[in-house]
Amino acid sequence: MNDYFSFDLTKKDGEARLARFCTPHGVIHLPNFAPVGTQATVKTLTPDDLHALGTEIILANTYHLYLRPGTQLLANFGGLHHFMSWDGPILTDSGGFQVFSLAHRRDIDDDGVTFRSHIDGSKHRFTPETVIAAEEAIGADIIMALDECPPPTDRAYVEQSLARTHAWAARCQAAQTRPDQALFGIVQGGIFPNLRRQSAEFLAGLDLPGYAIGGLSVGETKEQMYATLDSLMPSMPTDRPRYLMGVGTPEDILEAVSRGIDLFDCVLPTRMARNGGLFTHNGRLNIRNAQYREDRRPIEEGCTCYTCQHFSRAYLRHLLQAKEILGLRLATLHNLHFMLRLMENIREAIAAGRFIEFKDDFLAAYRISDQQKRHENRAAYQARRTP
């Protein structure tokens, strides 16, 4: 750490951790969830909306911002904070995940990766050095090292890829020039305990200000994901924030917090909202269903979000049926409110030493069908893959 960053672990409850990560743009109370603002906006919301929701950090995508509006333009504007008028902490991924998702439109080698833009087909190249330059131009508080996210169950490939990811992490660290950005390394290793452990130990040796776990929630089963966390977590540094990338659902977040994860991001709440999928403490509902046509109730009784305070399920259903933009916004507000209140409740439960009780109570009430689960996993996975 340095003068710009500090990590304070204030309480442990089992493996669950209550902590604060201080950044140049504010404190992130952990565990916490970062709404995804891919293209310099959390879709449908203003910065004021985000503050009103209690958002403490957002994620932006280097791949997208590099292509549009371009990192040089962002640098000219004094960085993404100024450009989008968000004064809270930002985290940027490295763009690696999106580039590797491009499948036949990219070509990876030990030095970096060449790819074609999904917007206009133009050719570009990312290396650890160019990615750090891009992330420095964007100017987020937390920046991610370039890594490769391999198919999690192909051992031979994962092993080979891991060496590359480690070399790239070291190159990212060497390339970094700004002390006011915290470079997080990304632990890979697929579903293989030895590789994960090896990765955590290698990255710990770099003494980075934070560590992420990548390559999960990318197609493996939930059991494999939880088992991987179980075997990996004892190897993760305890005095740094731990960020599980691209996760997740309320259940995954609770399971991961119980294993010692501090930070999450996922497009699921926002993307699902735009498709009418809304969180409640009793599971998810799809507001487009005909059964809500005349339903005068809010999405969830007792919910204090703006949407539930003002509008009925019937109105929200009407807006989505009529393809009205306001519907997308109201649904997004509700789902992010739900996720951020969940994180707040998790923190309160850890502080009170009753996290496992809270988790069990939450999951006992939160019942979603197997079909919804499959849909949710698929949606989260595909949402992350598609640039």
Next chain:
Amino acid sequence: MNDYFSFDLTKKDGEARLARFCTPHGVIHLPNFAPVGTQATVKTLTPDDLHALGTEIILANTYHLYLRPGTQLLANFGGLHHFMSWDGPILTDSGGFQVFSLAHRRDIDDDGVTFRSHIDGSKHRFTPETVIAAEEAIGADIIMALDECPPPTDRAYVEQSLARTHAWAARCQAAQTRPDQALFGIVQGGIFPNLRRQSAEFLAGLDLPGYAIGGLSVGETKEQMYATLDSLMPSMPTDRPRYLMGVGTPEDILEAVSRGIDLFDCVLPTRMARNGGLFTHNGRLNIRNAQYREDRRPIEEGCTCYTCQHFSRAYLRHLLQAKEILGLRLATLHNLHFMLRLMENIREAIAAGRFIEFKDDFLAAYRISDQQKRHENRAAYQARRTP
């Protein structure tokens, strides 16, 4: 008028009128502009956004609401105000304009009009009686009589159509049962002074609480529109609000106010915003143009709207280029702010007895190209036609 409504003309400045129209949901200060909320939402905005903009009345479309979510559903919810959570005045058109725009999908006779839904092709029929029933179910403060909007320059057709429009106005009045809604008659007559005068006199004889002028801004030239107003206005009742339907641009509004019009509605500010067309006091700009790519200025220096207070032209351009929903919202906020401030400035100018000076100053600064004018006219016309 009755206990629910009152019209107070507080000041005249030339023909321009400063007035207040009191409705069950609040006072409308005239001259004023009603943002269009076709499908129970002013696109992209919440009711809170509308209040913050200083909106005093919104328009909703009976045709659209009748088809979706349906007028019975709205009645079950206690009307549109409750359904959409907007507690200010609402005006509903009769649906006639949209139905007649359906061209080959409608069939008109003296009793009413049969048409096919643009959503699912299903068959429906509007008569003066069914339209009033629909508008009573929706529950707006101001409801419009069913009229026919004929091609404005086809004299034989306009004359025949006018008799029907008058008979329908009388039938609407006879069908009305709710005293808490003000039924406005619609003066038709194309571009023919005698027919317009005849229409105004017939409707005045019905002693309705307000009068609209329909059938303008539907393809005739600006000169024809202004000339029609010039010859018509002396026949319009002076002790009732006068509403020019579907108008308009800042210039048209100023010209019409100078001729004694009190109320306007138009999709132009909101629809144009979603296409990147933004009002400034020096004319319109299209924020998608490459010249704004790195422009750090707000849309307009000195503008007090939320968008201009927080964001650069470059950011707004980025959002629209990236097809981000937030861009549509921020552009809409700016354009409605511009229109509603224009109306406020008009009222202040009339109060101060310097309306013509204000109008001349505004128009001297507000320079838009002939190409923009043609585009604007076409856009406003087509936007009104397309259900």
